[in-house]
Amino acid sequence: QVQLVESGGGLKQAGGSLRLSCAASVRPDFRYLTMGWFREAPGKEREFVAGVKWSGSTTYYADSVKGRFTVSRDNSRHMVTLQMNSLRPEDTAVYFCAAGVMAANFSGLNYWGQGTQVTVSS
Numbered sequence: 001q002v003q004l005v006e007s008g009g010g011l012k013q014a015g016g017s018l019r020l021s022c023a024a025s026v027r028p029d030f031r032y033l034t035m036g037w038f039r040e041a042p043g044k045e046r047e048f049v050a051g052v053k054w055s056g057s058t059t060y061y062a063d064s065v066k067g068r069f070t071v072s073r074d075n076s077r078h079m080v081t082l083q084m085n086s087l088r089p090e091d092t093a094v095y096f097c098a099a100g101v102m103a104a105n106f107s108g109l110n111y112w113g114q115g116t117q118v119t120v121s122s
Contacts, residue, residue, distance in 0.1 A: 001026075001027065001030070002024055002025070002026050002030055002033070002099050002101070002111040003024070003025040003026075003111075004022055004023070004024055004025075004097045004098070004099060004111060004112065004113035004114075005022065005023045005024075005025070005113065006020065006021070006022050006095075006096075006097045006113040006114065006115070006116045007020070007021050007022075007116070008020040008021050008082075008116065009095065009116030009117045009118050010117075010118070010119070011119045011120075011121065012087050012118075012119070012120050012121070013087075013120070013121050013122075014087060014088055014089055014120055014121065014122050015086060015087065016087050016120075017083070017084060017085045017086075017087065018084045018087060018118060019081060019082070019083050019084065020037070020081065020082040020084070020095055020097075020116065020118070021079065021080070021081050021082075022035065022037075022079065022080050022081075022082075022097030022113060023078065023079045024078040024079065024099055024111075025078075026078060030101050031077065031078065032054040032055075032077075032101060032102045033054050033077065033078065033099045033100065033101060033102075033103075034051065034052070034053045034054045034099065034100045034101075034102070034103035034104075034105075034106065034108075034109065035051060035052060035054075035073065035080045035097070035098065035099045035109075036048060036049070036050065036051025036052070036060075036071075036080075036097075036098050036099075036106045036109060037049040037050050037051060037071065037080070037082045037095060037096070037097060037098070038095070038096045038098055039091075039093035039094065039095045039096070039118075040093055040094050040096070040115075041090075041092060041093040041094075044093075046096070047062065048060075048062055048106050049061070049062050049065055049069065049082070049095070050062065050065060050069055050070075050071035050082060051071060051080075051098075051106050052071060052072075052073050052080065053103070053104075053105075054077070054101075054102050054103065055102075057073070059071050059072075060106070064090075065084075065091075068084065068085050068086045068087075069082060069083065069084050069085070070082070070083040070085075071083075080097065082095070084118070087120045088120060089120050089121065089122045090120075091118060091120050092118060092119050092120050093118060094115040094116065094117055094118075095115065095116050095117075095118050096112055096113055096115045096116075097112070097113035098111065098112050098113070099111045
């Protein structure tokens, strides 16, 4: 089993920064985790934001956040951080941390956090 604990959501003004963190509690044989961030805005489908796969350190980003957001993973490989800079009102959404054991892509993540609200005012 994988348990995901998120933190860091809140309210920011446009142009500001916010940092989200996600810690995964896993069994030893579940430690090879692909992890990512998704967001869901009111009236919109959930979309991929950023992530890193279990087998490497390459990071992936949605075009809408590229250059503004940075995803990173600790050496434990069980904690990911999403550093969000130059926030825009359209970044307002519930952000979810997700993970999958040895998942080859971000569409196959089957463990999810509870979500944390990010609100960006204009």
